[in-house]
Amino acid sequence: MATDYDEVRPDVAEARKASLEAVKSANAPDARSVSRDLDEEDTSDGVELAGADLSNEELTVTVVPQKEDEFLCGSCFLIRHRTLLAREANGVAYCRDCEG
């Protein structure tokens, strides 16, 4: 009886090892799918945050790094050189490309 248990135990241990390796090898694709899910969640969160930031234009303008001779176009949101400044309204600058 006891001998039977001793014979079974190594088999169980091997089975556990095999299942562990199976889990390890299965972890790689699993991690990818998990990261995909995280990416999707991050994207949706980013969209929500970006939407919230749009309601606070002053904060957005402050965060964007720009040199003294550059401005952030309030229409295309590109950093433009001051020479391309076409119009400024309500503290928002617009480049020549957007003003036509």
Ligand SMILES: [Zn+2]
């Ligand atoms: Zn523009």
